[in-house]
């Protein structure tokens with residue numbers, strides 16, 4: 492279980508000195524910024540477009556239950572999780588808003604969905620009847636489900652050509668009600684005039700053809716939603732009735748192709764990083780030129796150096812690829828990561844950090860006062876995406892929710 496606490500000065504907690512600070516004002520501010528962005532005053536809509544906050548994967552590492560609670564208070568309309576288990580954790584924390592289980596269910600999980608009022612995504616026609624049977628057994632009526640359509644990602648969802656089959660199965664259901672229809676975009680961040688850049692439009696066309704077909708068959712598709720972070724930022728034509736931000740909520744625009752477009756979207760939709768990952772220095776020593784540091788001696792001092800040990804390793808979320816490549820920030824100074832990242836610690840070159848001492852706080856990414864050290868820069872430097880990096884913050888790292 493992720494430990495979660497609300498205290499005003501997280502650096503003062505007693506325990507192994509590595510922790511994540513989660514800024515609740517930044518989280519709520521990002522949600523509001525997204526909501527405003529997808530509801531431009533120039534557009535006349537009968538009701539505002541909704542936001543489904545993606546909180547799967549322990550809310551991208553930020554702590555699923557605490558983040559969902561905070562986002563519900565900040566007005567999130569819906570939540571998206573990967574599994575019934577994740578949904579139950581959020582319900583147990585007291586969240587009452589509707590929760591969509593994006594991954595649907597595995598046989599046996601139906602009763603958990605029903606008991607905790609979770610809405611499963613149906614991504615194969617036959618799941619509908621299995622769920623109907625479970626709902627009938629528990630004598631539940633009007634049990635919500637949403638339909639996931641595979642419009643070209645070839646991952647999960649019924650194919651557009653299966654709309655007729657779905658409608659036939661739905662007609663047999665007396666306990667289940669379709670409340671929404673959605674699809675997931677495979678390459679919404681690609682904005683080039685290429686086949687990949689045109690894939691989103693193709694997916695949109697297939698999605699609309701599917702919802703049109705359902706309507707022609709007498710099935711109301713319910714609330715429709717398509718857009719992930721990249722599509723929210725860059726493609727208003729995908730916004731439909733509701734949007735599903737993940738990365739944006741946590742403060743990061745995805746990488747776009749072409750890369751320069753990110754600056755444009757960061758200016759149009761400014762966000763604040765929500766999580767800061769920090770650890771203290773627990774040892775500082777001097778080594779002579781020629782001495783090696785860490786496993787396999789992959790770093791050798793070229794000059795007499797001061798080496799600090801920071802109390803965070805790959806089991807805490809310091810990506811192992813940062814060895815001999817990444818940096819951390821100590822009192823505004825840059826300290827390079829030396830040698831191979833260990834499970835519990837990393838070594839730093841603090842030769843150029845004046846007076847670096849045991850107890851100093853190092854920031855891996857996030858904010859430090861007015862300074863911002865974006866996690867997407869760290870992620871890019873090791874060839875991954877921000878969501879992967881931030882989701883990797885270890886379970887043993889306490890999260891502190893800063894009001």
Ligand SMILES: Cc1ncc(COP(=O)(O)O)c(C=O)c1O
Pocket residue numbers: 545593675718719720721735736737738739745878
């Ligand atoms: C179905 C679905 N919708 C939305 C998202 C959010 O994606 P992003 O973090 O790019 O906003 C995800 C994340 O993987 C997803 O699987």
